[in-house]
Amino acid sequence: MRLENGSRVGIIGGGPAGCFAAIQLLNRAREEGLRLDVRIFDPRFxxxxxxxxxxxxxxxxxxxxxxxxxxxxxxxxxxxxxxxxIEEYRVHILGQTIRLPQPRPGRKILSVYRGRGPRTHQGDPIESFDSYLISEAVARGAGYVPERVRSLGWDRGPLVRTESTNFAADLIVLAAGVNSRPIPELFFNYTPPQTGIMAQDEIRKPADWPAHTVIAFFGEPKGLIFGALVPKREYLNVSLLGYQMGPDPIREFFRAQKEPMAEYFSAPLENCCGCSPRVPLHIAPRYYGDQWVAIGDAAVARLYKDGIYSSFVTAEAAMRTALDQGIDAEAFKAGYEPAARRIAADNRYGDILFAISTAILRNPRLTAAFLYSLHLDETRPEGKKILARLIWGMLTGDESYRLLFRMSFRPRELAELGREIIRRGRWLIPD
Ligand SMILES: Cc1cc2nc3c(=O)[nH]c(=O)nc-3n(C[C@H](O)[C@H](O)[C@H](O)COP(=O)(O)OP(=O)(O)OC[C@H]3O[C@@H](n4cnc5c(N)ncnc54)[C@H](O)[C@@H]3O)c2cc1C
Known part of the structure; x- marks a missing residue:
């Protein structure tokens, strides 16, 4: 089964995954002289x-x-x-502060809004990253249908149903993420990935916030892996990542980090927005079949971060497969599944790294050893700062979890670090 001139592609969801899929499909189709009817369905814009x-x-x-x-x-x-x-991450870990400038100058990290900004925003309208992507997809020939897909059916092929239209498609691309109600009558037996819940808020940014800097806090309260404050013009996004967060995690976070926070906040916090979105934890058990494929969060995402990038990777692999190999289950198995599985396999290393860092931060002796290693790490030459690179990688998503895992367990480097700790007489960690 192949895409041909006039084939119809229904993309459910106009987040990064859906838009990247539309743009890549239309870019490639144009190069190959293939005329496709691509529609993106999403009520959000x-x-x-x-x-x-x-x-x-x-x-x-x-x-x-x-x-x-x-x-x-x-x-x-x-x-x-x-x-x-973003040019620098600053990390507070149990009384210690580490500054991590971008290790590879020239590589850009940006902060954007995915919607129209915080609930209480009054000034000039904010343009969202997602609206920009939709406009680029439309500029390349995609049709945008501002409606929710209510159900899917089958009539000699997949059928996308909204309140006002029925769209008979040759291929359905499911890019609906993990934060909406499931679509009924999924003829294709799509099974969504298991998810966890995160917490986030938007607050007003203090006037003297360090320029171009994300600040992250590790260690407290219990159950938190880390919380990050991301600057966005006059606001800060507060995102918490944790295993067992309490009923009011943002307040608990600020209370637990009161001391280092005092360095940045002198006035009471002004809360401007907040939500508790879901994040996929594993690969979806079933994410493709004949004439349908799921991409982005709906299929698999990088664990806890960089989901915009994994949306790109899954969209690229799925659309390349659809054009080069076909749109049946066998084609997606051969062309798409390896790319999706690579992300899932990498996440397993991420799981281990997050579990280890949580265990370290829960145990005072291990924490003391870790802080001392961090101190030693800071004194080492640039290329040998393993912990700094590890923390940078875990926070930014700049490196694969596999690489970070390998870096953490390089026997030579670990032995060298151990020798240094012993040489300085700090092998007995005080309580
Ligand atoms: C708290 C938190 C912080 C994060 N921070 C980052 C970060 O800083 N950087 C990063 O790269 N990633 C981050 N992520 C991950 C990132 O947000 C996701 O991985 C990314 O949005 C996935 O893109 P997507 O297009 O697959 O899904 P989504 O962005 O969820 O888009 C899905 C779209 O489908 C639409 N939709 C759903 N159901 C229907 C339907 N029935 N009909 C029509 N449309 C429908 C929705 O309206 C939505 O627009 C974060 C996630 C969380 C939870």
Whole structure:
């Protein structure tokens, strides 16, 4: 089964995955002289509403890998969409502060809004990254249908049903993420991935916030892996990642980190928005079949971060397969599944790294050893700062989890670090 002149492709969801799929499909089809009817269905962009309704609950960091990928398909995120360029991460871990400037100058990390900004925003309208992507897909020939897909059917092929239309498609691309109600009558037996819940808020940014800097806090409260404050012009996005967060995690976070926070906040916090979005934890058990394929969060995403980049990777692999190999289950198994499985396999290393860092931060002796290693790491030459690179990689998504895992367990480096600790007489860690 192949896409031909006049084939119809229904993309459900106009987030990054859906838009990247439309843009890549249309770019490639044009090069090959193939005429396709591509429609993106999503109700989210047909509104002026600020806050959660038009948003997608995301910290909005476009990683360096994502920026590069976006540029590789002929896009360039316009300045009006960019809220901040990020040049440094500053990390607070149990009384210690580490400054991590971008280790590879020239690589851009951006912060953007995925919706129209915080609920209480009053000033000039904010243009979202997602609206920009939709406009680029439309400019390349995609049709945009501002409606929710209510159900799917089958009439000699897949049928997309909204309130006002029935769209008979040759291929359905499911890019609906993991934060909406499931679509009934999924003829294809799609099984969504298991998800977890994260917490985030938008607060007003203090006037003297360090320029171009994300600040992350590790260790407290219990159950938190880390919380990050991401600058976006006059606001800060607060995103928390944790295993067992309490009923009011953002307040608990600020209370637990009161001391280091005092360095940045002198006035009471002004809360401007907030939500508890879902994040996929594993690969979806079933994510393709004859004439349908799921991409982005609906299929698999990088664990806890960089989902915009994994949306790009899955969209690229699925659309390349559809054009080069076909649109039946066998083609997606051969062409798409390996790319999706690579992300899932990498996430397993991420799982181990997050579990180890949580175990370290829960145990005072291990924490003391870790802080001491961190101190030693800072004194080492640039190329040998393993922990700094590890923390940078875990925060930004700039490196694969597999590489970070290998870096953490390089026997030679570990032995060298151990020797240094012993040489300085710090092998007995005080309570
Ligand atoms: C708290 C949090 C912070 C995050 N921070 C970052 C970050 O800083 N950087 C990063 O790269 N990633 C981040 N992520 C991950 C990132 O948000 C996702 O991986 C990414 O949005 C996935 O894109 P997607 O297109 O697959 O799905 P989504 O962005 O969820 O888009 C799905 C779209 O489908 C539409 N839709 C759903 N159902 C229907 C339907 N029935 N009919 C029509 N349309 C439908 C929705 O309206 C939505 O627009 C974060 C995630 C969370 C939860």
């Amino acid at each position: 047909d509104t002026d509403v600020r806050g959660v309704a038009a948003c997608k609950g995301c910290a909005g960091i476009v990683s360096a890998n994502a920026v590069q990928s976006i540029e590789s398909i002929g896009l360039s995120v316009p300045p009006r969409v960019i809220q901040e360029t």
